[in-house]
Amino acid sequence: MFIDTHAHLTDNAFKDDKNEVVKKSFDCGVEFVITSGFNLKSSKEALKFAQEKENVFCSIGVYPENILELDDDTLAELEKMASDKKVIAIGEIGLQYTDNMPPREKQKEGFVRQLKLAHKLGLPVVIHCRDAYGDLLELLNENKEYLKFGGTMHCYCGSKEIAQSLIKLGLHISVGGVSTFKNASKLREALKEIPLSSMLLETDCPYLAPHPYRGERNAPFYIPTTAENLAKLKEVEVEEVAKTTTKNARELFKI
Ligand code: NI
Numbered sequence: 001m002f003i004d005t006h007a008h009l010t011d012n013a014f015k016d017d018k019n020e021v022v023k024k025s026f027d028c029g030v031e032f033v034i035t036s037g038f039n040l041k042s043s044k045e046a047l048k049f050a051q052e053k054e055n056v057f058c059s060i061g062v063y064p065e066n067i068l069e070l071d072d073d074t075l076a077e078l079e080k081m082a083s084d085k086k087v088i089a090i091g092e093i094g095l096q097y098t099d100n101m102p103p104r105e106k107q108k109e110g111f112v113r114q115l116k117l118a119h120k121l122g123l124p125v126v127i128h129c130r131d132a133y134g135d136l137l138e139l140l141n142e143n144k145e146y147l148k149f150g151g152t153m154h155c156y157c158g159s160k161e162i163a164q165s166l167i168k169l170g171l172h173i174s175v176g177g178v179s180t181f182k183n184a185s186k187l188r189e190a191l192k193e194i195p196l197s198s199m200l201l202e203t204d205c206p207y208l209a210p211h212p213y214r215g216e217r218n219a220p221f222y223i224p225t226t227a228e229n230l231a232k233l234k235e236v237e238v239e240e241v242a243k244t245t246t247k248n249a250r251e252l253f254k255i
Helices: 018-027 040-052 064-069 072-081 104-121 133-142 160-168 185-193 220-234 238-253
Strands: 002-007 030-036 056-060 087-096 125-130 151-153 171-175 199-201
Touching: 002 199, 002 220, 002 238, 018 030, 018 220, 030 040, 030 087, 030 220, 030 238, 040 056, 040 072, 064 087, 064 104, 072 104, 087 104, 087 133, 087 151, 104 125, 104 133, 125 133, 133 160, 160 171, 160 185, 185 220, 199 220, 199 238, 220 238
Parallel strands: 002 030, 030 056, 056 087, 087 125, 125 151, 151 171, 171 199
Antiparallel strands: none
């Protein structure tokens, strides 16, 4: 059995058939799905859907693109929402240094405020990072006291060395569809060196469907495809990937 540790089931792409998608995913060996918010609105939607569905949990938070909305009221609201037992992590939160993003200082400040919130609530964090691993590692090291409840680097695309630094901080490395892409040989080389005992599986659906479904709408039922690819890389049976990543996710998110 598998756990999809990062999905966006409340995305518009699933508006007509999310119940069917979830059912098909459970039929395909997915045991739990964690659906993720990225701002206050999507976090509320994620929680609502998780409340309605057995075996769907959620993470709530404000990610870089929306960080300017993170004020005291938003933080207080996230904290209130987190009292629901279906909220099992704070995220996705992080840094993104691509064009047209809010100022880096604002991103850093909002990220750290949410690290502190997660720590206060006793929850792990789900981290998003694009083109910002250097600053991210620096910030995480400065604030490692707030990482006591662990976390995951979602959609990991970095090097072996960065992964080792993240693991040293007690974080997990989450493997998604990108690891199956034809042009991702560098990432695959890194994944070979990262221990399975620190890995999780995810889709980040509706984005980033694994090969050979690349370009299609992604969904949790494609998790076994990513797992098979990872099993080949690690030269183990897919059952071992399933067993270990599921155990890791259950321990981290206390499911
Ligand atoms: Ni995401």
